[in-house]
Amino acid sequence: MKTLVICSGGLDSVSLAHKVAAEQELVGLISFDYGQRHKKELRFAERAADRLEVPFELIDMRHIGQFLSGSALTDDVDVPDGHYAEDSMKVTVVPNRNAIMLAIAFGVAAAKQADAVAAAVHGGDHFIYPDCRPDFIDAFQVMQDRALDGYASVKLYTPFVHVPKSAIVTEGARHHTPFADTWSCYKGGDLHCGRCGTCVERREAFDLAGISDPTDYADRDYWKSVVEAS
DSSP states (O other), X not given: OEEEEEOOSSHHHHHHHHHHHHHSEEEEEEEEESOOSOOHHHHHHHHHHHHHTOOEEEEEOHHHHTTSOXXXXXXXXXXXXXXXXXXXXXXXXXXXXXXXXXXXXXXXXXXXXXXXXXXXXXXXXXXXXXXXXXXXXXXXXXXXXXXXXXXOOOEEEOTTTTSOHHHHHHHHHHTTOOGGGOOOOSSOXXXXXXXBHHHHXXXXXXXXXXXXXXXXXXXXXXXXXXXXXX
16 A cells, blocks of 8 residues: 655654554655744654655645734743643644645645555544544544545545554554654653653653653653652
């Protein structure tokens, strides 16, 4: 199956890229600049494409992104510390982001005559992001079947949609994903901060998977107090 992977440069999507490269025919990685506050993650996505020897496409969505305002990922809003499942993390929602990215990726995949678009949405995302939930994935597939009817047949491949992030770590390790060469932190500093929701989730996932975390964190132990309190 010829598969195009949406890759942010984070642990989840880079692990997915390595999984697809091992199990299917990886035809490329596609990333999106939607005006996020830092572009650091995109460099990790491009490095993943270079490592896997596939084309890398960066879609410029900055003009669209300026209208998707109100998120800590795009505006001058503090990124909250704490556990990913806390209500405070909803400030990281970028309205309709995944739906827009997927629609573009499906168009690119159809033009490239690919069979599937792969996205690394996972069970831990369901609480915060409505466009990461299984019912959205199913509905999006139905919509794309209608949109491409008679032109192309492209499937949405989301192997992690029902599993926690720890399972992605396990799967990533199985496919030799270089975890140290991925970026998750929302704050975009020199090191992963260790305190934002995605850093806490990343650190917890390695612990639950029983796999050593090679990531350098500015605050390596903060996650423990957050998890204990949740």
